[in-house]
Amino acid sequence: MTFSERLFRNVQPIWNQNYHHPFVQGIGKGTLSTEFFKEYMKQDYVYLIQYARLYAIGVQKANSLEAMTHFSQLLHNILHFEMNVHREYAKRFGVTEKELEQTKPTPNNLAYTSYMLNVAQNGTLAELISCLLPCAWDYWEIGKLLKKQYGHELESNPYKTWIETYSSDEFGAIAQWLIKLLDEITEGKPEEELVNLEQHFQTTSKYEYLFWEMLYRGQDWPL
Numbered sequence: 001m002t003f004s005e006r007l008f009r010n011v012q013p014i015w016n017q018n019y020h021h022p023f024v025q026g027i028g029k030g031t032l033s034t035e036f037f038k039e040y041m042k043q044d045y046v047y048l049i050q051y052a053r054l055y056a057i058g059v060q061k062a063n064s065l066e067a068m069t070h071f072s073q074l075l076h077n078i079l080h081f082e083m084n085v086h087r088e089y090a091k092r093f094g095v096t097e098k099e100l101e102q103t104k105p106t107p108n109n110l111a112y113t114s115y116m117l118n119v120a121q122n123g124t125l126a127e128l129i130s131c132l133l134p135c136a137w138d139y140w141e142i143g144k145l146l147k148k149q150y151g152h153e154l155e156s157n158p159y160k161t162w163i164e165t166y167s168s169d170e171f172g173a174i175a176q177w178l179i180k181l182l183d184e185i186t187e188g189k190p191e192e193e194l195v196n197l198e199q200h201f202q203t204t205s206k207y208e209y210l211f212w213e214m215l216y217r218g219q220d221w222p223l
């Protein structure tokens with residue numbers, strides 16, 4: 001079994017909860033209120049600004065020119081394509097780009113990005129990938145599952161673009177490339193190191209859950 005197969009197998013209870021979260025299901029069914037989705041786009045936009053930095057650190061920590069080039073391509077894609085989905089939805093909902101950019105991250109959002117940035121800055125390339133892989137991989141899994149379950153009524157779903165983006169082969173290719181690189185660089189590594197990497201993978205998978213949860217329940221800073 002490869003390391004990524006082990007990660008995937010052990011993370012199933014968490015990812016399963018993520019998929020069945022009412023916020024995610026609301027996107028799939030198209031029943032989620034516009035207000036909720038608008039808030040999601042705002043929080044996710046400032047999340048992505050920090051998330052993109054992880055790929056920049058990937059450029060810096062890459063173990064080959066090929067990996068360096070790929071990280072920089074993915075960084076470009078986040079800034080120009082993924083965040084464009086958010087800008088388009090924001091425009092549709094009457095939210096300006098400035099408003100998007102100036103969104104104040106909630107406590108969970110800030111904790112999530114701070115955790116990843118701390119590991120990325122102070123850890124190894126394998127630790128960096130273990131942290132960011134659930135973001136790319138779990139969203140792809142969610143996108144594919146939603147498309148399978150609700151694909152027949154996608155035309156009338158206001159969140160069609162979101163589902164199409166995250167279920168796409170192009171988006172899936174990000175996770176696939178990260179998986180391949182992680183399997184390569186962890187080959188033959190001692191169990192102690194793998195346990196630490198798996199811990200990062202599980203932690204950010206749980207942060208994914210907390211992100212949906214914070215959007216669904218509402219979360220803000222105290223005065």
Ligand SMILES: Cc1ncc(CO)c(N)n1
Nearest residue numbers: 044047048135136139211
């Ligand atoms: C919170 C979060 N996780 C992962 C992704 C996928 O890039 C995203 N857009 N937002």
